[in-house]
Amino acid sequence: MGALHPRQLHQWAAESVARTRARLPKELQSASDPVVTLYQSSPDQTVLDQGFEPDLLGLFEGASRLEADPTSLDSPPRIILYLDNLWDLAGEDPKIFAEEVRTTYLHELGHFLGFDEDDLALRNLD
Numbered sequence: 001m002g003a004l005h006p007r008q009l010h011q012w013a014a015e016s017v018a019r020t021r022a023r024l025p026k027e028l029q030s031a032s033d034p035v036v037t038l039y040q041s042s043p044d045q046t047v048l049d050q051g052f053e054p055d056l057l058g059l060f061e062g063a064s065r066l067e068a069d070p071t072s073l074d075s076p077p078r079i080i081l082y083l084d085n086l087w088d089l090a091g092e093d094p095k096i097f098a099e100e101v102r103t104t105y106l107h108e109l110g111h112f113l114g115f116d117e118d119d120l121a122l123r124n125l126d
Contacts (some may be wrong), residue, residue, distance in 0.1 A: 004092075009083040010039045012094060016101040017081075028113075031065060035112050036078040037105070043082055055085050058104040060111035067114075079108040 017037055021029060043056045053058070062077030081104060090096035110120045 002078070005043060006083070009087055009097070011088070012098060013039055013083055014061045016098040017068040017105050020102045020105055023083045027097055032109055032112065034055065034076050035062075035074050035109065035121055038078055038080045039083055040080055041084045043085075055088075056082055057085050057089065057100070058082060060109045063110070079105060079112070079113050081108075083106065 007037065014037075032089065034063065043052055043054060043059070047056065048054060059080045059082075060077070061076065061080065064077070072104055081101060085099045086104065087097055090100050
């Protein structure tokens with residue numbers, strides 16, 4: 001398929017996240033409402049300087065639901081999805097891309113919900 005316009009990847013990713021959120025149990029939908037989802041092509045230098053690999057698929061930033069102080073003025077928790085890396089991992093296949101976006105979104109949402117890497121692995125979200 002070759003290179004796609006970044007807007008197409010963004011659209012597909014946003015649609016996948018919306019479908020994923022719609023399938024969450026109602027209590028998880030409402031619990032995840034404060035989480036902002038951002039779409040970037042790849043990790044920026046700030047993320048790489050934190051020790052993350054250039055092929056990072058997604059990142060959760062902010063306080064987990066367990067740590068969050070509802071009166072805090074800090075920035076909201078956010079999930080960043082790295083679309084070029086997800087597209088590469090998917091072998092440039094739109095269906096696989098949508099599935100990788102779903103899995104990565106759920107993995108990062110799990111961090112917001114307070115799950116560590118072991119918890120996520122038990123739920124097949126590693």
